[in-house]
Amino acid sequence: MLENIEQIVQRIKQETNELDDIIYREKVIKKKKVYIIYNEPLTSSDKISDFIVRSLNHIEQEKFSVNTLFHIIENDISNFKVKKVNTYKDICFYLHKGFTIILVEGCSEALALETRANISRGITAPDTESTVRGAKDSFVEDYQINIGLIKKRIKTNNLWIKNLSIGKYTATQIGVLSIHGIVKEELINQVMEQLNKIDIYGIIDSGMIKNLIEKETKSLFPTVVTTERPDVVSKALLEGKVAIVVDNSPYVLIIPAVLNDFFKTMEDIYGKGSNVTFTRIVKFLAFIIALFTPAVYIALITYNQEMIPTDLLANFATQRDGVPFPAFFEGFMMILSFEILRESDLRVPSFSGSALSIVGALILGEAAVNAGIVSPIMIIVIAITAISSLPFTEYELINALRWYRIIFMLGAAFLGIVGVFAVTIFFIIRMCALESFGKPYLMPFAPTIVSSLKNSVVKFPLKDLYKRQPYLSNNRIKERSKQK
Amino acid sequence: MKRLRILIPLCMLFLLTGCYNYRELTQIALTSAIGIDKNQNGEYVVTIQVLNTQKQGGDSSSSNDVTKFILYTSHGKTLQEALRTTIFNSPRRLYLNHMSLLLISENIAKEGIGDLLDFFARNTEFRKQFLVVVSRDPDPSDVMQVVTPLEALNAQNIVDSILSDAKYYGMTSKTTYEDLLKSYINPRTNIVLPSVEYIGNTEKGEGENNVKQSKPDATIELRPMAIFKDDKMIGYLTEQESRSLNYIKDKINNSILTCNCNNDGIFTAEIISSKTKLKADFEKKKITIAVEAKSNIKEINCNIDLLNSNTITEIEAIINQHLEEMIRDLIQNTLQKYQTDIFGFEELLYKSKPNEYKVLKKQYGEELLDHFDFEVVSKINVQTKGNIIKEITR
Numbered sequence: 001m002l003e004n005i006e007q008i009v010q011r012i013k014q015e016t017n018e019l020d021d022i023i024y025r026e027k028v029i030k031k032k033k034v035y036i037i038y039n040e041p042l043t044s045s046d047k048i049s050d051f052i053v054r055s056l057n058h059i060e061q062e063k064f065s066v067n068t069l070f071h072i073i074e075n076d077i078s079n080f081k082v083k084k085v086n087t088y089k090d091i092c093f094y095l096h097k098g099f100t101i102i103l104v105e106g107c108s109e110a111l112a113l114e115t116r117a118n119i120s121r122g123i124t125a126p127d128t129e130s131t132v133r134g135a136k137d138s139f140v141e142d143y144q145i146n147i148g149l150i151k152k153r154i155k156t157n158n159l160w161i162k163n164l165s166i167g168k169y170t171a172t173q174i175g176v177l178s179i180h181g182i183v184k185e186e187l188i189n190q191v192m193e194q195l196n197k198i199d200i201y202g203i204i205d206s207g208m209i210k211n212l213i214e215k216e217t218k219s220l221f222p223t224v225v226t227t228e229r230p231d232v233v234s235k236a237l238l239e240g241k242v243a244i245v246v247d248n249s250p251y252v253l254i255i256p257a258v259l260n261d262f263f264k265t266m267e268d269i270y271g272k273g274s275n276v277t278f279t280r281i282v283k284f285l286a287f288i289i290a291l292f293t294p295a296v297y298i299a300l301i302t303y304n305q306e307m308i309p310t311d312l313l314a315n316f317a318t319q320r321d322g323v324p325f326p327a328f329f330e331g332f333m334m335i336l337s338f339e340i341l342r343e344s345d346l347r348v349p350s351f352s353g354s355a356l357s358i359v360g361a362l363i364l365g366e367a368a369v370n371a372g373i374v375s376p377i378m379i380i381v382i383a384i385t386a387i388s389s390l391p392f393t394e395y396e397l398i399n400a401l402r403w404y405r406i407i408f409m410l411g412a413a414f415l416g417i418v419g420v421f422a423v424t425i426f427f428i429i430r431m432c433a434l435e436s437f438g439k440p441y442l443m444p445f446a447p448t449i450v451s452s453l454k455n456s457v458v459k460f461p462l463k464d465l466y467k468r469q470p471y472l473s474n475n476r477i478k479e480r481s482k483q484k
Numbered sequence: 485m486k487r488l489r490i491l492i493p494l495c496m497l498f499l500l501t502g503c504y505n506y507r508e509l510t511q512i513a514l515t516s517a518i519g520i521d522k523n524q525n526g527e528y529v530v531t532i533q534v535l536n537t538q539k540q541g542g543d544s545s546s547s548n549d550v551t552k553f554i555l556y557t558s559h560g561k562t563l564q565e566a567l568r569t570t571i572f573n574s575p576r577r578l579y580l581n582h583m584s585l586l587l588i589s590e591n592i593a594k595e596g597i598g599d600l601l602d603f604f605a606r607n608t609e610f611r612k613q614f615l616v617v618v619s620r621d622p623d624p625s626d627v628m629q630v631v632t633p634l635e636a637l638n639a640q641n642i643v644d645s646i647l648s649d650a651k652y653y654g655m656t657s658k659t660t661y662e663d664l665l666k667s668y669i670n671p672r673t674n675i676v677l678p679s680v681e682y683i684g685n686t687e688k689g690e691g692e693n694n695v696k697q698s699k700p701d702a703t704i705e706l707r708p709m710a711i712f713k714d715d716k717m718i719g720y721l722t723e724q725e726s727r728s729l730n731y732i733k734d735k736i737n738n739s740i741l742t743c744n745c746n747n748d749g750i751f752t753a754e755i756i757s758s759k760t761k762l763k764a765d766f767e768k769k770k771i772t773i774a775v776e777a778k779s780n781i782k783e784i785n786c787n788i789d790l791l792n793s794n795t796i797t798e799i800e801a802i803i804n805q806h807l808e809e810m811i812r813d814l815i816q817n818t819l820q821k822y823q824t825d826i827f828g829f830e831e832l833l834y835k836s837k838p839n840e841y842k843v844l845k846k847q848y849g850e851e852l853l854d855h856f857d858f859e860v861v862s863k864i865n866v867q868t869k870g871n872i873i874k875e876i877t878r
Binding site for chain 1: 505506507508509510512514516535537538539579581582584611640
């Protein structure tokens with residue numbers, strides 16, 4: 001099938017519309033035509049000239065029968081990663097992956113030699129999940145480097161990787177990592193099933209995979225953790241979770257993810273239990289504040305004034321005096337302007353960042369109060385809400401909180417405290433109904449798993465956390481190397 | 485379509501409520517106190533103290549320019565009528581949930597407060613925790629218009645001074661509307677209310693100038709309790725009687741007693757952790773009032789030797805005797821003078837032996853307590869003598 005190498009070269013030229021980037025080098029060894037084909041932007045020309053061309057020149061001078069040329073090349077080429085390909089489709093696949101293809105006249109197979117150029121940035125410190133203590137490396141856009149960063153941490157034969165490529169045009173390489181013996185087989189099967197179902201033109205980032213495999217598409221809360229820290233991934237794998245590494249994406253997906261996972265950071269493992277517990281409590285409080293504060297404030301000052309101490313109410317009333325808008329509208333306006341500010345801050349180049357903060361702080365805060373458009377207390381309420389939604393690293397979670405905050409505010413605006421409670425009931429029902437790959441979202445609180453509560457809001461000393469969570473692993477006891 | 489069928493009623497649930505009970509802070513007048521009096525036509529004259537929540541111009545530190553509260557006066561045949569018609573004066577609707585004080589004028593108290601009670605109990609907007617106080621001045625609005633120093637809101641001023649008096653001296657006791665109602669409904673108890681009086685210059689006390697000088701022209705003074713028979717006020721106790729009453733009712737937290745020494749001179753002791761137990765004995769027709777407390781010597785102006793342990797015993801005896809006398813005097817005076825049981829003795833008798841009480845009540849009627857003896861036993865221990873032992877002399 002591949003015997004007629006001229007025909008193959010012609011076909012490639014034709015299909016790529018005579019693309020200049022693909023280099024065809026013709027060589028004749030023992031009167032046999034050999035083609036060296038490679039994709040210039042993806043390959044390192046040093047590697048090609050050093051290893052392939054030089055090897056071929058060397059082979060040329062040796063004595064052997066012409067018929068065995070293919071095998072001689074295969075054996076003698078001084079390139080480590082050699083793949084035999086025997087279909088036209090594979091030739092193109094490897095060509096676009098940065099391999100160099102050697103076609104030998106009259107042979108039914110071709111050789112693909114790894115000559116990829118290093119077109120990736122170096123490993124840097126994580127941008128979105130900074131920790132005070134802990135590893136400072138983060139994933140990059142290169143699949144091999146990302147896998148390497150994880151394997152560097154987990155040195156066992158049991159780290160199994162299932163590869164597949166998704167996307168008609170991108171053929172993106174995807175690796176599903178898990179530790180054999182810890183992970184539950186049905187979880188792997190579930191993830192593979194979801195991945196195999198994906199039929200798409202292309203995958204640009206792991207975020208797309210996340211959207212495609214998440215079952216709870218209508219839920220606002222994330223059911224997959226995305227992280228750029230290899231240590232977080234390694235920790236998750238050791239607990240029995242599954243990680244999905246996607247080529248060209250510095251974010252790795254961890255499955256499954258329950259709500260409690262978003263309150264944990266890598267530092268929690270390193271810190272003392274008692275100190276970590278404090279941080280966790282602060283985070284849970286922040287979660288509640290971020291959800292409820294504006295709603296409760298609106299409910300109290302527009303419906304349930306009897307619940308505020310007299311002095312405070314008098315204070316509120318004085319501050320609200322002269323503000324022409326209803327409290328809900330006032331709050332909504334401030335939330336909207338904060339969200340605009342936050343979105344602009346994310347997108348704006350860093351050199352105009354200071355202008356933005358001046359406008360934000362002075363005009364939206366000070367001047368709006370002086371102009372009598374908003375009351376100072378509303379600024380405080382929105383500010384405490386805003387900072388309370390920031391201690392979470394997962395961006396999706398912050399966005400989910402934002403939606404629910406507005407729903408809570410609507411409840412408060414129409415029915416007061418009763419409305420806030422009505423929405424709370426709806427919220428709790430919704431959260432209880434959520435699942436992440438078959439795992440209840442409020443684990444380990446509802447359903448309650450006593451052993452897992454040791455590492456939830458409170459964190460017990462590391463010594464006491466010797467059991468894996470039952471919903472993640474059948475292999476409950478964390479084995480130690482000195483056992484037996 | 486199916487989803488729409490659920491979604492529309494869900495939206496209606498919120499949107500069609502019409503925001504029942506919705507009121508912005510800028511639409512309501514926070515009422516802090518209500519004063520009630522009657523005019524010649526027999527109509528209620530209601531004085532309403534409303535917090536002034538208007539924002540001050542300029543920066544907030546110069547907030548002394550505007551008054552802290554506003555008084556509205558209106559009248560009507562019923563309290564509700566009078567309160568509603570404040571709308572004629574005030575741009576905002578009254579918000580009564582935060583009311584902390586009800587001032588009843590002496591006149592109304594003497595005529596009977598039974599008619600007032602229904603309105604406050606029936607109205608859902610009232611908290612039943614506001615304090616009720618009798619105003620000794622004929623017009624309660626006189627008291628309510630005083631601008632008081634330290635606590636700008638004078639209703640809060642009165643409430644706070646009653647609370648701290650109840651805590652550190654014991655002349656008055658904290659009587660909420662709920663307490664009042666309870667003792668009114670119960671036929672075996674009688675109402676006792678603290679009273680206040682306007683001290684100083686009526687004309688000058690109203691303005692903000694009152695607080696701009698170190699010695700205010702007018703203040704509101706806490707006065708001893710007013711006692712009632714049924715719903716009518718029949719008189720005031722003296723300061724000492726007021727305190728004795730609180731000893732009997734076990735409402736003393738911390739108080740002081742000034743007694744004469746055996747030789748000439750006086751000393752003052754602080755009474756702490758006082759506890760009173762009442763016991764009824766039907767056979768001997770005797771009610772025992774046992775006061776147990778600790779005390780600290782706070783001031784001595786007579787020549788006694790505290791190093792001697794006998795002296796301490798002597799002092800204790802003096803204190804006990806003094807207190808016993810105080811209490812005994814009060815019981816005798818009130819029973820003779822007013823024929824009212826403000827102590828709750830009948831309630832005590834009823835609670836200890838209901839059947840026998842009923843028999844006795846039938847037999848003696850109003851004069852039931854006259855047939856009882858009262859024994860007062862005071863047991864006060866002196867704990868500390870203070871930093872110095874002897875009287876300071878040259």
